[in-house]
Amino acid sequence: MGSDEKIVILGAGFAALTAVKTLRKKRFSGSITMVASRPIFSYLPSTIWIPSGLRSREDLEIPLENFFARFNVRFFQGSVTGLDAESRQVNTDQCALPYDRLLIASGASFIKKLPGIKEHAIIPCDGIHAGEQIRDRIAAMDGGSIAMGFGGNPKEPAGMRGGPVFEFLYGIDTLLRKQGRRDRFKITFFSPAPEPGKKLGPKAAGGLLREMKKRGIETHLGHKMKGFTENSVITEGGEIESNLTLFMPGLTGSVWLSESGLPLSPGGFVVADKGGRVPGFNNVYVAGDSGSFPGPEWMPKQAHMADLQAAAAVKNMLSDMTGSPENHHFKVELICIVDSVNSGVLVYRDMKRAIIFKTRLFHWAKLLFEWIYLRGVR
Incomplete structure (x- = not known):
């Protein structure tokens, strides 16, 4: 899919990387700019293994230069300070960045x-x-x-x-x-x-x-x-x-959102629909921890959910570009392995069922998933 539109993605976490991969998979050939404080992806789920020595900083911080080259992404190093939605510009501590479509995937902050x-x-x-x-x-x-x-x-x-x-x-x-x-x-x-x-x-x-x-x-x-x-x-x-x-305190939205003019939930997150569109802003989307989405109270703020939301938001973004908007909704799904270094408990929940199962094999399954995911980033 060719396009002259400039897409700007805020963040360098799970939702941001999934958005980039989905855009290119869907044949979007236009400009993608990723904004973050460092060109590094931190695989935070595995910090649980740092105290035991199973993982170190070198294992979990992945430089993104190769990722940017493979997916033809321009990286902009800076911190977001605000948004001028009327003129379609993201304000940063370096300069203002123009965009045609904006995806907010910059995560949350702790209270x-x-x-x-x-x-x-x-x-x-x-x-x-x-x-x-x-x-x-x-x-x-x-x-x-x-x-x-x-x-x-x-x-x-x-x-x-x-x-x-x-x-x-x-x-x-x-x-x-x-x-x-x-x-x-x-x-x-x-x-x-x-x-x-x-x-x-x-x-x-x-x-x-x-x-x-x-x-x-x-x-x-x-x-x-x-x-x-x-x-x-x-x-x-x-x-x-x-x-x-x-x-671990509760989560809220990034500080800059309070001055963005975007609709915010009572908890401080960007309000979005089930497809990541921000109401009233037809060229702004959100995925991951930055957003407040309709769904059950148990809907998690976790990497898997961020991936699902990012994929849906990108599909909607691309359909909006064509002038024939579609409604792609993300599935509400919780999948995690609660690890204890030598064993693991698989927890799965969706709108119909909740499953919990324990075995030593899930510890190794969690390690395998990390290896597969980071291989795709590297």
């Missing part, structure tokens, strides 16, 4: 409002450096208390990411057992939700809590968060002793 969160808690999915911090802190500890938990966005149920916390929780427990020093550590899982993990399916929450009990992991559930200190997690239900705190 860091709780007192002490920046000083006394590590956010596990805040980048490769977070996994390295966790690795180094655990290696330096002779024993003590470790507290891990997650929160949500009170204005938007979908604005949360709890799955990786369970993986860090079980992975660190497994690591300490392999090292023969688990008995020197007290591990506590905490969450303001009384049934954490419920998004994974009706049976998942109970299964996750049973696994914690089996591993000797204590729980502190159903109490609103108040803040963090150097040696504790403070909740309305009391304090949790903690020498190392891992906390």
Whole structure:
């Protein structure tokens, strides 16, 4: 499909890469510009393996030069500061970039409002450096208390990411057992939700809590968060002793969106339909964690969902170019493997069913998927 239109994609994560591949697969031969702070793809799902030494920064940060060359993509290094939708320009800290079609795939940001969160808690999915911090802190500890938990966005149920916390929780427990020093550590899982993990399916929450009990992991559930200190997690239900705190706060949209003029959800994300179109802006689309989409409360913000949304948004974008708009909708589907370094639990959920299944083979399946995906990026 030939076109003189200029497409600008914000971000260099899962949704952005899938959008590029879908555009070229659908024979779009026009200009594609990707905007990001670095020409690097970070495979964040595998940061869970950094504390155990199974993965390192070098394994998970993939330079994108080859990807850009293969798919004929222009890379623009910069940070987005705003949007002028009327003149069709993206404002960055470098200059303004014109576009004909814009795909927002720049991810979400963490809500860091709780007192002490920046000083006394590590956010596990805040980048490769977070996994390295966790690795180094655990290696330096002779024993003590470790507290891990997650929160949500009170204005938007979908604005949360709890799955990786369970993986860090079980992975660190497994690591300490392999090292023969688990008995020197007290591990506590905490969450303001009384049934954490419920998004994974009706049976998942109970299964996750049973696994914690089996591993000797204590729980502190159903109490609103108040803040963090150097040696504790403070909740309305009391304090949790903690020498190392891992906390995944709720998600919201990027800061620049508040001045973009785009329609935003109560939780701060770009409002979109089931095909990634932004209402009122016929040349702006969104995919991945940046968007607020119609669907069930359990609809995940995860890589697989971002891929599905990006593919649908691109198909709609291309149909809009022809002047004969089609309605491509993404499937709402949750697929993940909750890994514990030497085993894994497959969790699948769609609009009709929820399945959970555990076997050691799923650990290797997760490794295989990583290898296949990164091979395609490299």
